[in-house]
Amino acid sequence: MxxxxxxxxxxxxxELVRAHTGIALxxxxxxxxxxxxxxxxxxxxxxxxxALGRFKDGxxxxxxLLSIVANETRNTVRTAARQRTLAGREAAFVEAEPxxxxxxxxxxxxxxxxxxxxxxxxxxxxxxxxxxxxxxxxLLEMDESxxxxxxxxxxGTVKSRLNRALRKLGRLLPDFExxxxxxxxx
Amino acid sequence: MSxxxxxxDGEGGGGPEGAGGRRPRGRGGDRGPGPLGRARGRxxxxxxxELPDELRALGRSLDPPGSGDAGGAGDSLGSExxxxxxxxxxxxxxxPVPVAGSRAARERLRTVRRWTxxxxxxxxxxxCGLLTVLALTPPVRAEVLDWFDFGGVEVRYDPSAVPSPxxxxxGCGRSLSLGQAExxxxxxxxxxxxxxxxxxxxxxxEPHRRFLVSLCWREDGRTVRLDEFPAWLDVGxxxxxxxxxxxxxxxxxxxxxxxxxxxxWFPRPHLLSFWLVDADGHRFAREERTAGPTLLxxxxxxxxxxxxxxxxxxDKSRAVEIAKSLEAPSVK
Numbered sequence: 001m002x003x004x005x006x007x008x009x010x011x012x013x014x015e016l017v018r019a020h021t022g023i024a025l026x027x028x029x030x031x032x033x034x035x036x037x038x039x040x041x042x043x044x045x046x047x048x049x050x051a052l053g054r055f056k057d058g059x060x061x062x063x064x065l066l067s068i069v070a071n072e073t074r075n076t077v078r079t080a081a082r083q084r085t086l087a088g089r090e091a092a093f094v095e096a097e098p099x100x101x102x103x104x105x106x107x108x109x110x111x112x113x114x115x116x117x118x119x120x121x122x123x124x125x126x127x128x129x130x131x132x133x134x135x136x137x138x139l140l141e142m143d144e145s146x147x148x149x150x151x152x153x154x155x156g157t158v159k160s161r162l163n164r165a166l167r168k169l170g171r172l173l174p175d176f177e178x179x180x181x182x183x184x185x186x
Numbered sequence: 187m188s189x190x191x192x193x194x195d196g197e198g199g200g201g202p203e204g205a206g207g208r209r210p211r212g213r214g215g216d217r218g219p220g221p222l223g224r225a226r227g228r229x230x231x232x233x234x235x236e237l238p239d240e241l242r243a244l245g246r247s248l249d250p251p252g253s254g255d256a257g258g259a260g261d262s263l264g265s266e267x268x269x270x271x272x273x274x275x276x277x278x279x280x281x282p283v284p285v286a287g288s289r290a291a292r293e294r295l296r297t298v299r300r301w302t303x304x305x306x307x308x309x310x311x312x313x314c315g316l317l318t319v320l321a322l323t324p325p326v327r328a329e330v331l332d333w334f335d336f337g338g339v340e341v342r343y344d345p346s347a348v349p350s351p352x353x354x355x356x357g358c359g360r361s362l363s364l365g366q367a368e369x370x371x372x373x374x375x376x377x378x379x380x381x382x383x384x385x386x387x388x389x390x391x392e393p394h395r396r397f398l399v400s401l402c403w404r405e406d407g408r409t410v411r412l413d414e415f416p417a418w419l420d421v422g423x424x425x426x427x428x429x430x431x432x433x434x435x436x437x438x439x440x441x442x443x444x445x446x447x448x449x450x451w452f453p454r455p456h457l458l459s460f461w462l463v464d465a466d467g468h469r470f471a472r473e474e475r476t477a478g479p480t481l482l483x484x485x486x487x488x489x490x491x492x493x494x495x496x497x498x499x500x501d502k503s504r505a506v507e508i509a510k511s512l513e514a515p516s517v518k
Contacts, residue, residue, distance in 0.1 A: 021265035029248040045272040139245030
């Protein structure tokens with residue numbers, strides 16, 4: 001596919017964009033692009049196109065693209081000097097929240113929203129590295145090797161940081177009860 | 187371990203209204219908060235196995251509403267819009283092909299470079315060493331990207347360039363003789379052997395005492411028109427097209443400077459505009475109108491060079507044949 005794009009074949013890049021728009025938008029949202037997510041993704045696709053010459057043959061496109069999305073998100077957020085506050089970010093998430101299919105009960109919806117907020121706030125408290133690894137691995141549903149590629153870390157590092165991040169996250173979540181947490185330390 | 191989902195049920199426990207909301211969710215059955223909380227807290231191994239699911243769900247919940255599953259209509263619509271936005275921007279910003287493309291593309295690029303180098307002195311006056319091609323196909327679609335095959339080509343997105351339908355090749359108007367045309371225009375019109383003596387000959391005066399000679403032939407009720415400019419085709423010419431021209435080699439023998447002559451074939455009607463460079467190195471003459479299939483090429487004649495534009499010959503090979511019939515050195 002990449003080869004076809006490099007050969008100047010138009011439809012090939014259109015296909016790549018088509019196939020990755022969803023996940024790229026999710027990545028931008030997860031990384032804090034908020035309302036700029038679409039612009040960020042558009043920019044990332046254009047940059048990816050420009051940089052395609054440096055793309056390593058045989059590598060996976062998705063992690064590569066998502067690392068560009070991450071960069072672009074950082075730049076956008078920084079340039080606009082509006083690194084979102086936790087509250088703002090949560091608000092954005094809540095707004096963007098789709099219907100929760102199995103629950104029409106408002107109480108349930110509230111619970112979902114709360115749980116999301118709790119998860120997000122816990123994520124927010126993680127270190128940058130931990131947040132990134134959790135985001136790539138789970139929110140973006142990539143496997144370990146893709147995560148490693150996107151972050152440019154060795155696989156072992158991904159594994160260990162992921163473990164540590166999950167444990168921290170577990171501790172940060174509100175329903176964690178400290179008296180039972182004896183075995184939760186790293 | 188089979189209680190894996192239970193902890194999910196308990197996830198709201200920390201929220202102020204958690205207790206009330208827990209039951210209706212029904213994910214983990216009817217468990218009390220006590221045992222659940224304990225189960226969750228006890229082993230991080232377990233926590234680590236549920237948390238990922240929750241995080242994945244969180245990730246999916248970030249997808250824009252309506253995107254649904256991967257194949258959903260909303261999703262394909264969104265990505266289609268993204269495709270257009272991305273391709274549109276690539277065009278608008280004139281992003282070159284990411285890498286040297288096929289051999290053919292590189293070959294063309296090299297040809298253009300050599301051509302440019304050889305004519306550099308003139309071109310410096312004309313500023314621009316790049317081909318400027320204005321492309322424009324709303325909606326921006328695949329074939330548009332093929333433009334990038336032109337190494338060094340600037341592509342601009344201009345949705346306004348739509349040729350008027352049903353345009354015909356304009357005739358030449360009142361005829362002069364070839365001799366009169368030569369006297370008026372100051373150069374000797376080139377007449378392709380393949381077309382023979384033109385039915386009409388016209389000279390149009392352009393600004394700055396420059397002239398354009400047009401030769402017309404009637405063929406089966408249609409007009410074949412050959413415009414000649416006593417000037418070089420500026421490599422910085424612009425062509426506003428809905429599709430890319432085709433590069434054709436004209437004859438095998440490279441001319442004296444080692445640059446093989448080439449021609450540009452425009453298979454369909456298009457809005458045409460290009461620049462030419464006169465003997466003083468000034469860029470001039472820019473023209474725009476809808477033209478039929480067109481062959482554009484240059485030909486060395488005596489001291490100078492002439493740019494020719496042939497319209498009204500729908501068949502590519504015939505057009506090339508006509509262009510080649512100029513190769514015969516003597517035109518009189």
